[in-house]
Amino acid sequence: MSAAVTIALKDLSQRVRDRSVFIIGIVAPLALAFIFNAIFGGGFSDVGQNITLDIGVVDEDGGPIGGAFGDILREIEADGLIELVSYDDEEAGRAAAETGEVGAVFLLEPGLSDAILAGANAALTVVGNVDAPTTTQIASSIAEQFSLGVRRGNTAAVAALISGAIGTNDLEAVAREAGTAPSALTIGTVEAATRQLDPSTYFVAGLSVFFMFFIAGLSVTSMLDERRDGTLGRLLAAPISPSSIVGGKSLTSVVIGLVAMVILIIASTFLMGADWGSPAGVALLVVAVVLAIVAIMTMVGGFAKTAEQAGNLQSIVAVTLAMLGGTFVPISGEGFLADLSLVTPNAWFLRGLGDLAGGSIGDVLPAFLVLIGIAVVAGAIGLTLVRKAVRV
């Protein structure tokens, strides 16, 4: 055991003197996360952000129905869902939608109230910017719902007339009564928790894990380097078990990995406002993901004969797992890719942090157990392979 620690200490001092571990483990993930956050932070992900859609209105009607519609819009604005902009005439409104100044504009034609009150049809036009389909959809739903509300009473009254329950004279009074009757279908709103990371935390967490693979890979490559340089044979000639050598090398990677993660978590919290969540939950996930990554890289390196070959294989595995795990292209939603991403420790780490963000420490357990499971399985295969390589 003490031999393993001695080997780990020697490797650690060697790593620290070679500055590339700082570049790969700390500078690279921080710098890239900073860049990604500057670019994608705003428009790319809406996690943790309250969105307000810009919608314009042109009321050329000026009558009671146009006024009622304006009241509804101002209510929605008061809820913080939209930001309302009034335009004087149709031309100005259309221009605003065309340039994208607002996502959509309501056009209330002159005489709309008069027409409806006289029993004729009227038009309400939604002009949507071509690149704001969602705002256009929301605007069109608001308009449709308003239109439904206006004809709700009339529909019931006309139905009553058709069925012979009332006469033509009662039509207007019945329409008024039916228009205010409660609906059989109501909507109850439930707020869901957010089990997702905000963009800056997502990018730092994803990139830290990605670069962690390269730090972890060094345990096997340094062993293969020692074999090439002949120092491995000398270690084996001493009364040191192969397990101690492998253990010492792996310990080095685990220690560097944990230290790098702690530095990254602290630095990103203060520099970028990342929000990692409750420290105990984060600690569980970080330990588990570092162990899983070191185990995977040991297993992958175990298939190689030279340090160069191991490095290449490890890079390929690291990049593939990062790609599938959503480090470069966030994999959101449902479906095949989302399911596939769960073969990677990257995705489980991010999912664990997301669950922690929306819940309590107990919610990290599934991700923690999966990561530990990966560490145990890959570690067992890796140790077998590497011990064989050490003896040969």
Add this chain to the structure above:
Amino acid sequence: MKAVAIATANLLRFVRDRSNIFFVFVLPIGIVLLIGAQFGGDFSPKVGVVTGGTEIGAAIRAGLNAEADVAVVDYAVEAELVAAIERGGVSAGVLIPANADAALAEGGVAEVGFIARPDGLGPQLETVVAEVVASSAQHVDAARFITGLGVDAAAAADAATAAIGQVPDIEVSVVTAGDSIFPASLGQFDIGASTQLVLFMFLTGLAGSAAVIQTRKLGVATRMLGTPTSVGTIVAGEALGRFAIVLTQGIYILLATVLLFQVNWGNPLGVAIVMLAFAAVGAGAALLMGTLFANDQQAGGVGVVAGIGLAAIGGSMLPLELFPDTMRQIANFTPHAWANEAFADLVRREGTIADVLPEVGVLIAFAVGFLVLATWRMRRVLTVR
């Protein structure tokens, strides 16, 4: 002639390195595929629905499905729907209770659950759901109202059906205005293909800086200087080698995306000159990197960060049009932004050679700048001891 020999040796070394097969040939296509799958399709917000096996639920689901910019995703039970909303799989959810049909038939009230997170687009989607629910309710409400007037249920339902559409209506029509950043004719993989071409050409170039460092470390460059070969020739040879490698990467992605994903790249001559100019930029950058670092591991680490970071700033991960204003200005300091802008002209705006000439001019200036700096640095590192 000597420069060509040096370049050929570089190209051979690159082709023989088997790990390049993955990074140069497999990875770029994988990323283009992933981007196309994630972002190339429908951008519509997703609304999850649990119909509870009810008729009214099916009607609401159909109503949502008919909305222009909402995609419906079905869930069997509430727990799955809530988990999907919490994890961002869908933007909002609609939950119809299993006893809704029975409650309506008995003259009661059914409450449709609308579930959303407080952030993102979820809260706005309630307006869409409210409209669909109101629309689904109008028939029931009208029928129920006149049943209250003493009409029997079957006749009331018929009368309600007949009445809908007979009353004065505010007819809502939706039109769109403006020129789209992304034309509707754009293929699923078209944007990913050109932006990743730019990213990978540069990244492959920077990865090549390790080879430049090895040439120096192994003393190959110094030995070449011992022969009647000038620094200029060595730099030209190394640059030509990088240029060939970067161009190979670009041509491969171009052909692969055309064959695999039917990507429409636009005007072929325009594409050719943009690629040639950007390959020169990649070669220049690789050479410069190769003279700045003493150790190929450091250069590798910095190369990955610079390659991915500059690509992100230059619009290879998010189209430049969607950048915040300040970032858009900063983007112009990267060659990537000019290359991406040129490809946007060709791929999205049916541009011709004349349209991309300004961008190509800037790219050539970048390439010349990198090469001049690299030559100066190379002269220093090779001759000053």
